[in-house]
Amino acid sequence: MDYKLEAKNANLWYGNKQALKDITLSIEPNSVTAFIGPSGCGKSTLLRCFNRMNDLIEGSRIKGEFLLDKANIYKDIEVYDLRKRVGMVFQKPNPFPKTIFENVAYGLRINGINDKKLLAEKVEWSLKNAALWDEVKDNLNNSALSLSGGQQQRLCIARTLAVEPTVVLMDEPASALDPISTAKIEDLIYELKNKFTIVIVTHNMQQAARVSTKTAFFYLGELIEFDETKKLFTNPEEEKTQNYITGRFG
Amino acid sequence: MIHMRTKEKAIEILMMACSFLTVLTTLGIILVLLIDSIKFFSEVSIVDFFTDTQWTPLFSEKHFGILPLLTGTLLTTFIAVLVAVPLGLTIAIYLNEYASPKFTNIVKPILEVLAAVPTVVYGFFALQFVTPLLQQFIPDLRGFNALSPGLVMGVMIIPYITSLSEDALRAVPSSLREASYGMGATKFQTAFKVLVPAASSGIMVSIILAISRALGETMIVAIAAGQEPRLTFNPKESVETITTYIVQVSMGDVPQDSLEYRTIFAAGLTLFLFTFILNNISFWIRKKFQNKYE
Ligand SMILES: Nc1ncnc2c1ncn2[C@@H]1O[C@H](COP(=O)(O)OP(=O)(O)O)[C@@H](O)[C@H]1O
Ligand SMILES: [Mg+2]
Numbered sequence: 196m197d198y199k200l201e202a203k204n205a206n207l208w209y210g211n212k213q214a215l216k217d218i219t220l221s222i223e224p225n226s227v228t229a230f231i232g233p234s235g236c237g238k239s240t241l242l243r244c245f246n247r248m249n250d251l252i253e254g255s256r257i258k259g260e261f262l263l264d265k266a267n268i269y270k271d272i273e274v275y276d277l278r279k280r281v282g283m284v285f286q287k288p289n290p291f292p293k294t295i296f297e298n299v300a301y302g303l304r305i306n307g308i309n310d311k312k313l314l315a316e317k318v319e320w321s322l323k324n325a326a327l328w329d330e331v332k333d334n335l336n337n338s339a340l341s342l343s344g345g346q347q348q349r350l351c352i353a354r355t356l357a358v359e360p361t362v363v364l365m366d367e368p369a370s371a372l373d374p375i376s377t378a379k380i381e382d383l384i385y386e387l388k389n390k391f392t393i394v395i396v397t398h399n400m401q402q403a404a405r406v407s408t409k410t411a412f413f414y415l416g417e418l419i420e421f422d423e424t425k426k427l428f429t430n431p432e433e434e435k436t437q438n439y440i441t442g443r444f445g
Numbered sequence: 446m447i448h449m450r451t452k453e454k455a456i457e458i459l460m461m462a463c464s465f466l467t468v469l470t471t472l473g474i475i476l477v478l479l480i481d482s483i484k485f486f487s488e489v490s491i492v493d494f495f496t497d498t499q500w501t502p503l504f505s506e507k508h509f510g511i512l513p514l515l516t517g518t519l520l521t522t523f524i525a526v527l528v529a530v531p532l533g534l535t536i537a538i539y540l541n542e543y544a545s546p547k548f549t550n551i552v553k554p555i556l557e558v559l560a561a562v563p564t565v566v567y568g569f570f571a572l573q574f575v576t577p578l579l580q581q582f583i584p585d586l587r588g589f590n591a592l593s594p595g596l597v598m599g600v601m602i603i604p605y606i607t608s609l610s611e612d613a614l615r616a617v618p619s620s621l622r623e624a625s626y627g628m629g630a631t632k633f634q635t636a637f638k639v640l641v642p643a644a645s646s647g648i649m650v651s652i653i654l655a656i657s658r659a660l661g662e663t664m665i666v667a668i669a670a671g672q673e674p675r676l677t678f679n680p681k682e683s684v685e686t687i688t689t690y691i692v693q694v695s696m697g698d699v700p701q702d703s704l705e706y707r708t709i710f711a712a713g714l715t716l717f718l719f720t721f722i723l724n725n726i727s728f729w730i731r732k733k734f735q736n737k738y739e
Contacts, residue, residue, distance in 0.1 A: 275629040291621060291624065306629065
């Protein structure tokens with residue numbers, strides 16, 4: 196099997212505190228993988244390893260291997276290139292205080308694309324893929340901050356898609372949104388897996404069940420169980436998983 | 446309890462008195478400037494004041510054109526800003542994005558010393574060190590010139606720009622940094638394409654403050670720029686600024702109740718108008734943008 200992303204015996208420390216403990220998992224291309232588990236169990240930490248966002252945190256240290264298309268993320272790929280191939284959507288919508296158009300064009304511009312026609316094409320493509328085009332196509336020069344929270348988050352998704360990554364990491368992308376906006380994001384994730392490999396952190400088990408093909412359950416920095424979503428939610432192997440999904444803790 | 450309350454009340458009244466005092470001082474200054482300026486303009490036409498290209502109130506053939514003083518002031522200020530904005534901003538970005546917090550905490554106070562050096566020291570530094578040094582490269586540079594005090598003044602106002610710009614950059618939410626880095630942007634791209642635009646209002650305010658400071662600076666230009674009112678934008682020439690002129694006249698033996706003496710109020714009012722407008726612009730920017738991230 197040609198896996199898209201792999202972690203092999205991965206460990207991570209913040210200073211003295213170990214946040215990831217010997218994690219091994221493989222993610223297939225064009226799938227949606229959900230990371231679930233109680234708060235503080237290391238879901239975000241693992242997610243951020245795949246595009247090296249933890250590098251920005253002073254005192255963080257890793258051991259083990261992280262692979263993208265079989266290449267070692269920390270050794271064989273330049274970090275700027277990696278982050279273009281592995282995009283990230285954050286918990287709170289974080290559009291730049293620029294126009295809608297310039298937000299989506301940002302990733303293209305930093306790659307040296309300044310051709311107007313090409314930029315316009317790619318911006319349209321990205322906004323369509325983020326299911327936002329119809330709502331903003333007449334207001335591309337308005338400030339991104341004038342959009343609603345749900346629209347801002349889809350704008351951030353469009354901004355990430357613009358550089359055509361192969362993987363999109365999402366860290367609780369709907370946790371700050373109302374139910375209608377959340378539903379839109381979930382539909383979108385379902386669509387996106389045709390073109391991208393998606394990894395999504397969520398504390399919402401229904402959401403994991405709705406959007407993902409596979410689910411990984413973490414507890415205190417360890418990967419407890421990783422399986423087909425349906426199997427994990429209906430017939431888990433581990434007792435800890437069983438307890439968590441039935442709401443007995445977390 | 447009653448005792449406490451009287452004490453509270455007394456403190457409140459004292460504080461109110463203090464703020465009244467500052468307001469009264471400001472009003473007093475404006476009043477003095479206005480009264481003498483009105484007397485001045487009853488004898489000199491305001492049109493001449495702004496269009497005449499010569500300023501010779503102390504000579505027998507009198508001209509009252511503020512333009513030479515104004516260009517002298519603007520020229521030295523412009524040179525200072527040209528030095529201070531790129532340097533001050535670069536330092537702010539470096540301290541904020543590149544340097545370790547430890548380094549920043551050491552460098553920032555040192556940098557602020559620049560603003561605390563007595564200006565008379567800067568003045569002589571410009572006259573006796575910078576000018577001769579520059580003359581090695583620019584042979585036709587006059588002994589008194591606009592360039593050297595302009596440059597030195599630029600160094601002096603760097604902390605004004607660095608300090609406020611650094612605060613503005615620091616106030617940019619780290620989520621925007623993450624967004625930019627997460628897309629594969631470099632530090633440089635993140636700094637100049639995201640952080641600086643997002644902090645632009647604070648940066649503008651810092652630049653305006655620095656300009657006000659340079660416009661009003663007296664000692665450095667009085668010592669090193671000369672005292673020849675000249676309508677020129679040539680930095681190699683000797684020029685006189687409004688502030689220098691005011692010092693020159695108030696220290697001289699011009700009789701107090703004369704037209705010559707009143708020129709300093711008209712000149713002072715002109716300078717005041719400039720800084721007043723700048724202050725208002727910066728107030729407006731601050732008000733307009735303060736809630737951007739809330
Ligand atoms: N920047 C950091 N510095 C130190 N410890 C951190 C940092 N970020 C997270 N941690 C710790 O690492 C553990 C895992 O955190 P995280 O990955 O954010 O959990 P989750 O996303 O599952 O809620 C937690 O115990 C948390 O306190
Ligand atoms: Mg998290």
